[in-house]
Amino acid sequence: MLPHAKDVESVGEAVQLAEVQGRSLWADARTRFFRNKAAVFGLILLVCVAIFAIFGGFFTQYERDVVDFSLMGANAYKGVPSFETGHYFGTDASGRDLYARIVQGTAISIMVGVVGATVAVIVGTLYGATAGYFGGRVDGIMMRTVDVLMSIPFMFVLILMLVIFGRSMFMLFLGIGLISWLDMARIARGQTLTIKNKEFVEVAHAIGVHPLKIILRHIVPNLLGIVAVYATLLVPQLIIFESFISFLGLGVQEPNTSLGALLSEGASNMFNGTIWQLQFPLIAFVFTIFAFFFVGDGLRDALDPKDR
């Protein structure tokens, strides 16, 4: 369920093309992005979701982790969503305010997605750029390693890691990052191979600039377009991925929550007359993912003006 490599690679070509033609790529891209209705809609949605996640907590009198004992076990008729009680989205199975929990769940899900994608993109870009820049045997070994790692069923390894080392945010990020940097490394390497033959890189090399500096100063900035698109498309996938981990009970731990955890709890209580416990988290989940999808797609189309 990772973003499709092909989608992203053409962006790289477009970026280099722009470079050659001396146009301001980013300015053009911005114009194109804002002409794309779906992308603008996605951006607005994303801003709304972000506002909800950050400031949503100010609009309720309830704390996300306080249990109302009088509602426990009586959820189906007392925990119904209502403005009068102040439980806008009703309560969860333990009698906690669902609105407050969704605010936090959204924030945590987005954080997992963004941090995971950042880890993946940083590691992948540096790795791929290094392999591509040095080429030859170094490239061979580094990319064979990627091939080997790609054949490992990481979902299984991640489940093992979370079971064994306990569930923590750190493990989750590490695991998610581990899974998703491989594709990025391949893409970054491919782009680097073409960039490194450009004059400005060859000049830098000739005057004896340290290779690390060349990679960081000259190659990585030229990969930014690709990185931005890949990262935006990766975030929703990681959010979906986290929801699966949460379903197995290995995700974010109580009293914290994520959209995945709320969804899985809501789905299991679906038959029990508390449908809102599935409804509201699902809406938040769908909005969040759509927002990222649309923005990512829009970014890609904006940076790669090829007519689709």
Next chain:
Amino acid sequence: MLSFIARRLAVAIPTLLILVVLSFVLMYAAPGGPFNSERPLPPAVLANIEAKYGLDQPFWKQIANYVVGVVTQFDFGPSFQYKDRSVNDIIAQGFPVTLTYGAWSFVVAAVVGISLGAAAAIKQNSWLDYMAVGFTIGAQVLPNFVMAPILVLIFTLWLGWLPGGGWNGGQWENLILPVIALSTSYMASIARITRSSMLEVLNTNFIRTAQAKGLSPSRVIFRHALKPAMLPVLSYLGPTFVFMITGSVVIDIFFSTGGIGRFFVDSAFNRDYSVIMGITILVGSMTILFNLLVDVLYAWIDPKIRY
């Protein structure tokens, strides 16, 4: 081509070794053993059990014995949790189940996804296209652990058409719900990729020329457009098949199908080392095999690719 396949297979061996060592080390580092229970076993009983499974030996010897057993006799050892059964028994029972509904889901996802995506591209901006796009967006987002209970609610409780779970040796009634739950989101992804790739191909000069020459639309699509448009889809299909196997975790939990997904999660929680190792190696081999298969197909369809 043959040397390419040989090279890829040669990489498979160290990959599997890394996998074995990685999972073995993870398991060894884990707190808690397979024989902890609510009432701790008396030391004498525990010692008997550990001796029986060779857990009293040093780490390197355990791993060496294991690798030798797997390589020479294809023997994955006894299960620690299911005391009457060996890992080979468990895989022999669970894997065909997973493979059956996995393969069906794969076929359904690929056939429906590609047809839907291609149709949407050909009739771009028609109601069919909008429906297809709407479906792909919606279906990609709905997690299967939400979908599975909804399916059971509708088809079992309300309509009473299909059993809510079980396998019964792979009867078709037992197959339908798992296949829907497993295939839908991949179907959507495949449809999306096919659509965008098809649109791209339809806009190339070479297709425009073919159309200009007055070839019939169906001829243009089937003879010229479909094959190049399939390339991106193909590279997605390899990982998809592996995801089908991983997805069996959810399917087994909701539909009690008895596939390897359930065994894997159970054995991870119970520290059933040998079952975890067996399943990890199995899934690793499948991954390698399918990536290879996809690469070969890719080379066959796209003659530009040289290895």
Next chain:
Amino acid sequence: MTLTSMLKATTAATLVFAASAAFADSHATHPDTGEALATEQTFTYRVGDESPSYDPGVAEDVDGSAVVRDLFEGLMNQDAEGNLVPGVATGYEVSEDGKTYTFTLRDNAKWSNGDPVVAGDFVYAWKRAAAPELASPYAWFFELMSIENAAAVVAGDMEPSELGVSAPDDLTLVVSLSQPLPYFPQMVTHATTFPVHKATVDAFGTDWTTPENMVSNGAYVMSEFVPQEKLVRTRNEMYWDNENTIIETVTKLVITDENIALTRYLAGELDQTDVPAGQFPRLSAERPDEAISVPSACSYYYTINMTDTTNPALLDVNVRQALAMAIDRDVIVEAVLAGGQKPAYTFTHWATAGFETPDTPMASMTQEERNAKAVELMTAAGFGADNPLDVSLIFNTSEAHRSVAIAVSQMWKQTLGVETELGNQEWQTFLETRGNQDYEIARGAWCADYNEASTFLDLMQSDSGYNDAKYSNPRVDELMAEAKTSENPQAAYTEVEQIIAEDMPIIPVYHYAEVNMQSADLGGWPFTNFEQNWYSKDLYKIAE
């Protein structure tokens, strides 16, 4: 027989006749209750997990034992109230010193292949289960039964042939104990003590438990087994009491998700399933005939680490008392669990045979009084608003444990200002952490091995392997030792409970109840059997 049931019976009989010849021999009415029986006598129930083994010597879990009780029959069985009734043995005699039990076996008991069940089968099974070679996780059960030389045999210091059990002839089994044990006969209803067919085990090794190979002596034989999916058992024609067996087919389905299981129950696919936590009030309002809650033989408690690796504050008895008092158990059983559980102020389950719940100060107070007292005790211990106590509480991963822990931590916070850090651990990790006293407060639960208070209170002895609090009180040890041989041990048990209530090494929270949905036409379920030991041969389906 009333007129209606008579009519029902006639209808049922007609239906039987009309349905098919295969059902012609099925019972029209129940021999004891006279209820009309349904034509289709099947029972399908749900379990959450696959059992590790169905080998009587190796089986270790509750669900697996239920299957083994159907497939095999031990010396004695339990009836619906949990009383002993003859099984393979028709009865037993105890020697004067209480250390030798002689069981007389019935002569018509047969294995499913037609071989007679002889005393030697028991001797073989017991020696096999105790021997190190089988490495049974339940080998310790023979030590618990106080069988002579059991400990040495399990440890491998003695040959299995030295185990204190022998068969002077085919129908006599003699068991020698190392000390008198008043509840010994209760223990031979346990799966570990069931006979095993030697020729089958010798022929097939560990594969002898597959449906094709297994030879068993119970009311049922295993006819189909797909791990993680289902296990089907059908009537054993060779069983000595076969003519009184009513249910033809029993199917155990493994369904992990209890909500899916409930849906399938509502769709009519199952005759019995568990009620998800918190759903009992709703279901019993909607289907009062089907939602059933009965006491089950387990106690839920929080154990407090009393070694020097703990939080020093917890070594102060005032703090432990305050924490115990501040838990509003009524809220936990009524709101959090809501399944007919009972608040616990003693460790021993209230429904344990012969046990009378002693009056402890805490039990007789109202929650307001308890809260006030808790605050007082906490202040006496030097904690208060300006100096709040921080503790950590660990539990093993489960929705229900989590809900209880959340509720308890909130009660502690509201009443005492105690900050609780909740830790959620995987079962295996949890057991290790708790067993190594690497915790401050931990969740615990204990289920009875037999229906007598010592099955709980043995844990409070200093040398008990399961005493995770590492609580030690010489008076408790003395009383428990006394109770072992005493004619009337109940007084000792009461005193032990009172001591625990003062020292509070563990905080009892609630006594379990089993909450099931069970189809209203299922008859013969042993609701009053405290250990919930049920036998399919006693069940029957009532005609609609």
